[in-house]
Amino acid sequence: MVYQPTGLQRSIGTQKSAKTKEELERLIVTELQTFADCEQALGIVVVSIGDCPDAATWTVARFNAGKSDGAACHQALQHIVPRFQRAYDLVQKH
Numbered sequence: 001m002v003y004q005p006t007g008l009q010r011s012i013g014t015q016k017s018a019k020t021k022e023e024l025e026r027l028i029v030t031e032l033q034t035f036a037d038c039e040q041a042l043g044i045v046v047v048s049i050g051d052c053p054d055a056a057t058w059t060v061a062r063f064n065a066g067k068s069d070g071a072a073c074h075q076a077l078q079h080i081v082p083r084f085q086r087a088y089d090l091v092q093k094h
Contacts, residue, residue: 018091021046024058024084031080032063037072041065044077048090058090 019027024046032041042064049059060081065073 035076037069056085
């Protein structure tokens with residue numbers, strides 16, 4: 001399977017969208033499964049890393065590659081996570 005970008009490019013100065021932990025996990029797994037050798041990835045875990053407006057507020061702590069190639073999924077996440085961090089902020093449910 002060939003990677004197909006989802007169009008997350010944002011112009012500089014655009015405000016980030018707020019997403020819950022569960023929303024981010026679903027979005028990232030869906031994107032991850034579009035990469036070659038990652039189609040059977042089962043999940044990822046998003047964790048909060050702070051509340052600084054000029055920095056990422058979350059990261060991926062771990063992932064479950066399922067029957068996919070773990071190294072391929074790790075490499076794919078190196079491309080996915082920074083793009084999503086530029087597009088989305090983590091919001092906590094109260």
